[in-house]
Amino acid sequence: MTEQPRWIAGVDIGGTNLRVGLVPFDGGVPVAVRQERTIPERGPAHVVARIVDMLRSAVGEVGWGTVAGVGVGCPGPVDRGAGVVLETPNLGWRNVPLRDLIAEATGLPVTLDNDANCAAYGEWWQGAGRGAERLIGLTLGTGIGGGIVLGGEIYHGASDAAGEVGHMSVDFDGRLCACGSRGCVEAYASGPGIAARAVEGLGGAAGSGLAEIARNGSGRVTARRVCEEAAAGDAYAVRILAETGRILAVAVANLINLFNPDVIVIAGGVTAAGDHLFGPLRDEVRRRAFPSAIGACRVVPAQLPDTAGMIGAAGVFKGVVYDGV
């Protein structure tokens, strides 16, 4: 029997950044980490060529014979069986045979999964949800990504489209979402959703630092600025984050009632808001979900803020190739 390989390459393709790193075969801190801007407007061939360069450079650092293969996480619905990215609004890709492109260029076996699934799997394998039997992950960013891990496996559904937690509606006649539906939690609690709600309420927010930013043109009101102002004690910003927590709680309470999970892991920059977000979120969940289910479920911030996707993509490779998942 051949020696067990020491590393699995993880690739996290984001709308803003590409991350590549080598994850220890049995988990641990990634090495040879590479990060570059994605520059999606230059097209898939350009992005794939740069991912391959990053992989060659990283694998060269530890030696080709020590790397088992490559796990890739990519936004948008994917066809895992065919290894094809079907559509990514963030990147502008359609029907890109990503798995085979990377496999042919590197000579390594490759697996492909959705990036939010990989992030949830990373938190289950190595992060805040380690050892949980039933985990649901949410990543609050430009959108809201979601992933469901049951019994150590990602739940993919009938056509690899499961886990779209961000498009769970919290208001049937509510805000229009990028997906075409209405009232999706993503339209309220993603970065742009938080910023939009903050801007809309500025008329009643005299004295807020956010009103000042909007008035003097010193910058845009963003979710990050909302968090910063809240940390500095700005009452309006605190109120926006509390409302964000309550809106998220509607989705979280639905997930708790539906799945009765052990843990819900929430990732993304806005989790830096800490108790300003999680306090109202947990209070509202208690008002909405079944007590026996709440008692069994931890709602916690993620532990792998930048690396969950990369680590999870490597974990997915290991599960598919070595554990037959």
Ligand SMILES: [Zn+2]
């Ligand atoms: Zn939606």
